[in-house]
Amino acid sequence: MANELVDFTLVSVALLGIGIYGLAVKRNFIRMLFAVEIIINAANLNLVAFGRFLPHSGGQTLALFSIAIAAAEVAVGLSLIIVAYRMYQNVDIADFRSLKG
Amino acid sequence: MADAAFLALTVITIGSAIAALELRSLIYGSIALMGTLGGIAGFFFLLDAPFVALFQLAVYVGSIAVLILFTVMLVKRELIFKKIEDKRRKFAGIGLMLVVMVSLGAVFLDSGIKTITTDEPAVDFRNIGTDFVTYYWPALILMGLILAGSVTGALVLAKREDVENGQRTS
Numbered sequence: 001m002a003n004e005l006v007d008f009t010l011v012s013v014a015l016l017g018i019g020i021y022g023l024a025v026k027r028n029f030i031r032m033l034f035a036v037e038i039i040i041n042a043a044n045l046n047l048v049a050f051g052r053f054l055p056h057s058g059g060q061t062l063a064l065f066s067i068a069i070a071a072a073e074v075a076v077g078l079s080l081i082i083v084a085y086r087m088y089q090n091v092d093i094a095d096f097r098s099l100k101g
Numbered sequence: 102m103a104d105a106a107f108l109a110l111t112v113i114t115i116g117s118a119i120a121a122l123e124l125r126s127l128i129y130g131s132i133a134l135m136g137t138l139g140g141i142a143g144f145f146f147l148l149d150a151p152f153v154a155l156f157q158l159a160v161y162v163g164s165i166a167v168l169i170l171f172t173v174m175l176v177k178r179e180l181i182f183k184k185i186e187d188k189r190r191k192f193a194g195i196g197l198m199l200v201v202m203v204s205l206g207a208v209f210l211d212s213g214i215k216t217i218t219t220d221e222p223a224v225d226f227r228n229i230g231t232d233f234v235t236y237y238w239p240a241l242i243l244m245g246l247i248l249a250g251s252v253t254g255a256l257v258l259a260k261r262e263d264v265e266n267g268q269r270t271s
Contacts, residue, residue, distance in 0.1 A: 009214065013209065017201045018118045024197055025186050028185055034130065057229050060229050067161065071161075071165055072252070081172055
């Protein structure tokens, strides 16, 4: 195999960094959801890469679980965005005062 | 050493991840996010995991990205094009990103995973099916319940109170 495990790991570290940047800087609810998606995908890439190089089917199985749960999370997140937008007419998380608890 | 397909996929994935967060328009941002998710699917193909790659394409690029696009289009036009962030926070965020990338990258480059190579055949996708119905079956059932619950919860959350007879009253 031409590619090594460390190459895939470095790509996923880069994606993790970009996701953390998005979560730290953006105040737009939708863009923060994008950042969470990027982080989840970095984790999935690691799972499949380690599953390939330390040959075991567990990596791919867990990646499939992770993708399915991420789909559920996005559905709930998007409906939260719709509800919050209806209440505040905005997607800026700084405006969502009553969600602070 | 990495081959050309890997390098091209890396450029597409990381470039569109940055574009998804930095493009002014949220619509183009969500299309760029599709590029990232598709790039990850390409990595799965390179890793001899075609089943996971097709699952990724079906679930992420096929449904989640379309869901995100529709949600973005439900938001007011000026909010789609407005970027809300402050400069100092942005520089702090870039610093945090670089710290995470450099420190984690150094840890990985310094560790023993550089020496891990494999000549063994890829995992057969039939093994994944066997995993699902033997060892992981309680988790599979739980996942089905969680998916059903979350979709129902999302529908209940997004339901409008001021809509009657299928028509908007206000």
